[in-house]
């Protein structure tokens with residue numbers, strides 16, 4: 594009652610004045626938020642891969658979600674095409690990239706200073722942010738090449754992957770395990786993931802390799818238009834690889850992933866992961882994770898390789914580098930992530 598009486602006693606003049614001050618206050622607040630965002634304006638880059646792969650669309654989606662709120666946080670994100678995982682890890686180290694998507698084995702090599710990272714030594718500043726989807730090592734051969742099993746690659750024209758890519762690392766691992774040098778092939782090409790499908794279709798090569806998420810539109814196009822097949826990567830040598838190195842696991846590409854075959858393809862693989870540097874600011878890492886999980890349904894349905902993503906598993910698989918402090922904080926609020934478990938497809942998908 595008293596409240597009602599008090600409200601009724603406000604003169605129209607005072608009412609207009611207080612409403613005006615409220616408006617001015619909110620305007621000031623909005624303005625200061627924008628000025629603050631402008632003052633804190635940063636451009637960030639995510640290193641991805643070739644446009645034929647899945648890293649690029651993943652990076653593009655992440656940037657799209659971040660840029661939606663650029664007015665609030667002042668962060669502008671760009672997804673950069675690259676040679677792949679190895680170049681990405683190198684550029685996170687130099688500071689050229691704030692984030693990058695890398696294979697889990699490459700993450701481990703960069704952290705320890707192994708293989709392609711031997712010269713520079715261990716990257717003690719490398720940090721894990723997120724685990725994404727499985728990437729089976731994939732071999733595709735022309736049907737008329739006669740390649741049906743892994744050993745048939747010997748004496749054939751094979752694209753072993755471009756330097757700087759993750760598939761090159763995987764292929765070198767297989768070659769090493771098999772005791773093959775480049776001379777084992779009639780020719781060992783180094784085409785990028787964007788070039789190799791066309792080369793396979795025009796019969797410049799007999800087989801190509803890619804460590805990549807499935808299903809994948811580029812591989813679907815290659816399989817359906819170039820008379821090509823997926824080859825099993827199995828046998829004792831591969832079993833040994835999986836047993837010896839914790840960052841490789843047995844994987845299969847389900848038959849239903851592509852039209853034309855109901856049989857699944859046996860192989861081994863890694864996990865696609867998002868990394869950053871310890872120098873990548875906490876607030877940038879936090880905004881990236883928030884942008885992803887606030888738009889998780891859209892992300893999940895933006896590419897068929899993301900369909901099986903489960904938020905509660907995305908802070909673990911394949912992450913050997915220490916977690917970035919902001920990512921650790923974010924994932925500790927795991928309750929928020931479980932809410933996203935039963936995401937429904939957006940209308941029309």
Ligand code: GLU
Pocket residue numbers: 641642643645646647648649676677678679695696728757758759760786804805806
């Ligand atoms: N796994 C590949 C690499 O590390 C890239 C795959 C992709 O672009 O999706 O180079």
